[in-house]
Amino acid sequence: MKKISVVLAEAMIGFLVLGVSPSTLFAQQNAGFPEKGRIISLIVPFAAGGSVDISARLLAPLLEKDLGTTVQVVNKPGAGSQLGINSMVRAKPDGYTLAYTLLPLTVSTYLNPQLKASFGRKDMQPLAMHTSDPQYVTVVTNSQYKTLTELIDAAKAKPEKITTSATGIYSPEHLAILQFQKAAGVKFSIVFFDGGALQTTALLGGHIDFQLSTLGNFTSAYKNGQVRFLGAMARENETLLPGVKTLESQGYKMYSYVSRGISVPAGTPAPVMGVLSGAIKKAMESDEHKKSIKEMNMTLHYMSPQKMAEFWDEVEQQVKPLLLLELSK
Numbered sequence: 001m002k003k004i005s006v007v008l009a010e011a012m013i014g015f016l017v018l019g020v021s022p023s024t025l026f027a028q029q030n031a032g033f034p035e036k037g038r039i040i041s042l043i044v045p046f047a048a049g050g051s052v053d054i055s056a057r058l059l060a061p062l063l064e065k066d067l068g069t070t071v072q073v074v075n076k077p078g079a080g081s082q083l084g085i086n087s088m089v090r091a092k093p094d095g096y097t098l099a100y101t102l103l104p105l106t107v108s109t110y111l112n113p114q115l116k117a118s119f120g121r122k123d124m125q126p127l128a129m130h131t132s133d134p135q136y137v138t139v140v141t142n143s144q145y146k147t148l149t150e151l152i153d154a155a156k157a158k159p160e161k162i163t164t165s166a167t168g169i170y171s172p173e174h175l176a177i178l179q180f181q182k183a184a185g186v187k188f189s190i191v192f193f194d195g196g197a198l199q200t201t202a203l204l205g206g207h208i209d210f211q212l213s214t215l216g217n218f219t220s221a222y223k224n225g226q227v228r229f230l231g232a233m234a235r236e237n238e239t240l241l242p243g244v245k246t247l248e249s250q251g252y253k254m255y256s257y258v259s260r261g262i263s264v265p266a267g268t269p270a271p272v273m274g275v276l277s278g279a280i281k282k283a284m285e286s287d288e289h290k291k292s293i294k295e296m297n298m299t300l301h302y303m304s305p306q307k308m309a310e311f312w313d314e315v316e317q318q319v320k321p322l323l324l325l326e327l328s329k
Contacts (some may be wrong), residue, residue: 082115
């Protein structure tokens with residue numbers, strides 16, 4: 001018995017030296033996953049530089065450390081995230097292909113018959129929620145619009161002349177803009193891009209008047225004093241900028257969040273999902289990841305596969321009526 005205990009103790013030390021926790025290693029052995037040297041692809045269905053891309057690149061190294069294999073971030077932008085998600089749902093359900101599925105974007109994409117998405121809810125299994133943040137009404141520092149009221153008054157005076165942007169039809173930004181227009185009784189001109197970084201570049205270049213997006217897309221611009229925030233589409237005390245008023249406090253009761261979750265193809269074995277979700281949870285609990293995400297002005301919000309699935313169903317119920325209203329026009 002003493003020899004067995006010594007062997008086990010030495011093995012435990014060996015696991016820790018390798019940077020792999022014993023619980024994770026045992027789970028991996030039970031699932032037969034991942035195979036040594038086999039690459040795990042983490043698809044970002046947007047261009048590089050946006051908040052989703054940043055989230056993925058901060059997470060991947062920690063997953064590599066825990067899983068003991070390479071986790072490669074792959075940007076596949078296009079069609080409002082459809083190209084990237086298509087790549088994931090068509091992949092073999094073996095745990096080696098993951099993709100960020102944004103809520104409500106993914107939901108609005110497959111619910112909208114006009115987009116003719118080749119995937120639906122049944123083709124994906126939620127793995128874990130990573131980050132979730134409210135959206136902000138943002139202008140450049142030298143914008144003529146100093147307050148939310150000034151922006152809305154200009155939009156009322158010049159229908160469809162005030163420009164803004166979104167990352168695709170019925171993307172989180174687009175849905176937020178539709179809410180904004182309805183609540184304020186205005187109509188904006190919307191320009192569509194393939195990623196948050198491209199939107200911000202357009203804003204800073206003076207090509208659009210304002211942008212609705214999460215704070216993570218403005219990290220550098222915010223630090224450099226290039227942007228101002230006219231309001232947050234957040235519930236009270238859920239904004240990363242305490243000095244910025246919520247839209248609700250300014251007379252417009254509406255909320256909009258971008259929730260960045262990770263999913264796998266339907267049919268992925270439960271033990272494999274357990275290994276991946278556990279690794280994501282462990283990474284999110286690390287001081288290193290908490291610090292890096294905070295520096296990028298994003299908020300960690302872990303959800304297990306079951307909790308993310310329940311949240312996903314709630315989002316569907318919220319998006320359906322808004323889509324039906326827009327499509328009936």
